[in-house]
Amino acid sequence: MSAAHDDFEDVKILDNFYQTSSFFPMPVVLVGTLAESGQTNLGPYSLCFPHVVSGQHAMMLIARGTSNTAANLRRTGVASLNFIPDDRAFLENCVILGFPGETTEEKMKNSVFTVLPSRREAPGAGPFPNIVAEAVQVFECTWDRSHPHETHGLEHHYLLRIERIVMHAKWRKALLEGGEFPRLPIDYGYRDSMHFWFTKGRKPWPVDLPRGHGVDAGTVMYQANRIDPEVTWQPEACAELAGVPRVFLKTVLTGCVDRAKAAGVKVITPEFLHQLRDKRAADRAAPLSLLAKLKQVFAKHDAPGTP
Ligand SMILES: Cc1cc2nc3c(=O)[nH]c(=O)nc-3n(C[C@H](O)[C@H](O)[C@H](O)COP(=O)(O)O)c2cc1C
The missing domain is CATH 1.10.8 (Helicase, Ruva Protein; domain 3)
Structure with a gap:
């Protein structure tokens, strides 16, 4: 199809437009929070993005206010954002962990993920949610309570300040020296009545930056x-x-x-x-x-x- 191909048609913009009215690439993040029992609750979230271009280190998480994740965040203010690798079994398990309405104890019985203690060093603070051993990288975060989280709808917006990033040694080496990068899955946005859709995190490929300009x-x-x-x-x-x-x-x-x-x-x-x-x-x-x-x-x- 040529770039000038012109057969665009209108698409009705429905609720959850990114799932119903479009194909919209998003990350898959398993959010770890602390349940009242102290157990780490893992919930899959895709509406989780860097909140600033530079300067501050923060992520925006958009979650239903009634979810375990949201309730735990409001109570404890701490979360681990676990970026799971592109693996079919992991993504299938994410969809199971993403079924609303279960308690932490109920849902975590079905988790295939291994959890490890938080890597945060904050004397006198904590406890912090566990991190997922299978994750490529983990952002350990604290909710910025000064940022309004309630909206007019069912959803809440949580501004999460990144306190620490940990990454498996292999990927950290690639980050610093180049080489093979991790394969991360993409939630394809579109959702029908039967399925979530994911697309493969293919081997990353480079595109040269424009030459001759000053750097940002x-x-x-x-x-x-x-x-x-x-x-x-x-x-x-x-x-x-x-x-x-x-x-x-x-x-x-x-x-x-x-x-x-x-x-x-x-x-x-x-x-x-x-x-x-x-x-x-x-x-x-x-x-x-x-x-x-x-x-x-x-x-x-x-x-x-x-x-
Ligand atoms: C791949 C995937 C992505 C999801 N992304 C979101 C999201 O960004 N925001 C949201 O509110 N729910 C999202 N959900 C639904 C939540 O996972 C679901 O509400 C789940 O019950 C949350 O778990 P929790 O109650 O333990 O927090 C997603 C589900 C899946 C499977």
Whole structure:
């Protein structure tokens, strides 16, 4: 079918339009929360997305207010978001765990998942829900109670602050060094009277980013925290470097990290970048942009790196 093919027809927009009136790709997240008994309740949720583009680390979970998950969140404020791999048996079990109306004790008898203790370290806080051993990665979260959760309908919106992300060693290595990425399932949105539909998480394939433009803060963050495991970058520091031409990014970041290590600094903050800038600016009469100054500071790394 050519891109210009024009036989679009209207589709009636029904309730739950993402399931009834469209094909809508979504994640499959097993949300772990604490039941009153202390047992971890696992409920499958697809309306679970990053809530901000950059800066804050938060997820939005949309759940019926009467679900076990919602009740547990309101009572305890803590959740584990378990991203299960693309495996038919796991997805079949998710659909079983997604049948509304059962108590935690009843439904968890049917769970095929193995649970492990939370990896959160919060002295004096807790308890926290268990995490799912089979998950590719887990976001351990705390509900931000300052964000309104009640809506006019049956659903609630829970803003979950990400406190910790844990990932199996193999996938963490792939995240840092590249290689084979995990296969994650996609809830296809569409649902008929008989089935949930999922589609295979196929082998991920790359598409080049446009060349020649300055990089955004997210790209800076991605690169920055891969330069050296002993030096981390605050998001605000990465934001300061947004706009750096792609060909200079690695050079600038490596220069900052080298200087941080030389100074015994483990976390690069905007203040640290300003110190680097000011050190150089002290010798200069005219004020320069941070980028120009950093480029001068790191002139010795003047061979453009491959981002
Ligand atoms: C793949 C899948 C995705 C689902 N996504 C959602 C969702 O995003 N929001 C929601 O309220 N219910 C969703 N459900 C239905 C809930 O899983 C269902 O209400 C279940 O009873 C929740 O479990 P809980 O009561 O233990 O929280 C989904 C079900 C499945 C199988």
